[in-house]
Amino acid sequence: SLNVKDLNGKHVFITGCDSGFGNLLAKQLDQRGFHVIAACLTEKGSRELLACTSLSLKTVILNLTDPSSIANAVEFVKQETDGEGLFGLVNNAGRATPMAPTDWMQIDDFHTILDVNLMGLIEITLKLLPLLKKAKGRVVNVASVMGRLAFLGGGYCLSKWGVEAFSDILRRDMQHFGVKVSIIEPGCFKTGVTSSEVIERDLLRLWNQLTPEVRESYGDKYFVECKAQRFSMKRLCDSDISKVTKCMEHALMAKYPRTRYGSGWDAKFFWLPLSYAPTLLSDMMLRMLLPTPAAIY
Numbered sequence: 285s286l287n288v289k290d291l292n293g294k295h296v297f298i299t300g301c302d303s304g305f306g307n308l309l310a311k312q313l314d315q316r317g318f319h320v321i322a323a324c325l326t327e328k329g330s331r332e333l334l335a336c337t338s339l340s341l342k343t344v345i346l347n348l349t350d351p352s353s354i355a356n357a358v359e360f361v362k363q364e365t366d367g368e369g370l371f372g373l374v375n376n377a378g379r380a381t382p383m384a385p386t387d388w389m390q391i392d393d394f395h396t397i398l399d400v401n402l403m404g405l406i407e408i409t410l411k412l413l414p415l416l417k418k419a420k421g422r423v424v425n426v427a428s429v430m431g432r433l434a435f436l437g438g439g440y441c442l443s444k445w446g447v448e449a450f451s452d453i454l455r456r457d458m459q460h461f462g463v464k465v466s467i468i469e470p471g472c473f474k475t476g477v478t479s480s481e482v483i484e485r486d487l488l489r490l491w492n493q494l495t496p497e498v499r500e501s502y503g504d505k506y507f508v509e510c511k512a513q514r515f516s517m518k519r520l521c522d523s524d525i526s527k528v529t530k531c532m533e534h535a536l537m538a539k540y541p542r543t544r545y546g547s548g549w550d551a552k553f554f555w556l557p558l559s560y561a562p563t564l565l566s567d568m569m570l571r572m573l574l575p576t577p578a579a580i581y
């Protein structure tokens with residue numbers, strides 16, 4: 285419960301601030317007196333954030349799939365921190381679609397997610413490490429309990445499992461330099477990544493691309509049930525996203541931040557315990573949560 289002293293005016297860089305967790309965190313840290321540098325994917329997101337925050341909050345456009353955009357954002361952070369170093373890096377930006385069974389996927393569908401959630405995160409972290417070492421700062425990486433369980437098909441769980449591994453390695457490597465690394469593992473929250481419209485639209489796109497053989501092996505009923513399952517998952521999502529941003533704040537401000545933060549009741553009481561269960565049991569539970577294809581063997 286002890287906080288680091290003299291946090292006022294320290295620089296924190298947050299990715300994915302157009303909406304969701306990143307957007308709320310940027311506003312909260314701004315109110316606490318941090319010097320927030322908020323990376324947004326769109327000009328619209330940037331304008332809206334600037335309109336409701338103090339003059340000390342700065343925004344920069346960042347697309348994690350574009351190396352020149354990453355270089356530009358890093359240069360902006362260097363100028364803003366002006367030799368002081370960077371106290372906090374919150375790697376929050378991410379996307380969840382395409383998300384479907386493995387044999388519905390093309391290799392590009394994996395790239396679409398991995399390039400943002402994992403490779404983009406690694407690239408920006410590597411480029412900002414000198415500034416973080418200088419300030420003996422903090423890195424807060426957003427993974428997911430779904431990633432620990434590899435619950436959903438597609439690149440999402442792969443990317444989040446990769447974030448876990450990268451963070452664990454980074455924590456051990458950076459401990460010698462006073463840089464602390466924490467992982468946030470949210471359960472299911474109502475935000476852009478859990479939007480059922482986006483997930484459904486993408487599911488339909490993938491379904492329409494399937495060969496007749498694959499489509500037949502799943503059956504039309506599977507597709508309908510898949511959509512219904514995504515819809516009911518959305519209804520279970522928690523709308524209080526401050527549960528996640530409180531964990532992020534703790535990871536940035538506490539003298540002794542935790543290595544992992546499970547956020548949300550579903551994460552604490554269902555997904556995390558299930559991730560420690562024997563594979564036989566977790567496979568059985570997850571099979572009950574997902575629809576069954578027509579052609580089962």
Ligand SMILES: NC(=O)c1ccc[n+]([C@@H]2O[C@H](COP(=O)([O-])OP(=O)(O)OC[C@H]3O[C@@H](n4cnc5c(N)ncnc54)[C@H](OP(=O)(O)O)[C@@H]3O)[C@@H](O)[C@H]2O)c1
Binds near residue numbers: 305329376
């Ligand atoms: N919500 C959940 O239940 C949940 C659970 C576990 C983990 N997470 C993780 O939490 C993090 C934040 O997501 P969220 O739930 O707050 O959803 P969100 O509202 O969709 O936030 C994701 C942010 O990332 C931005 N983004 C997307 N593609 C990008 C790119 N190529 N480059 C830079 N930024 C990009 C989005 O911009 P636009 O808004 O302009 O698209 C948005 O600002 C993500 O890493 C997500 O995987 C969420």
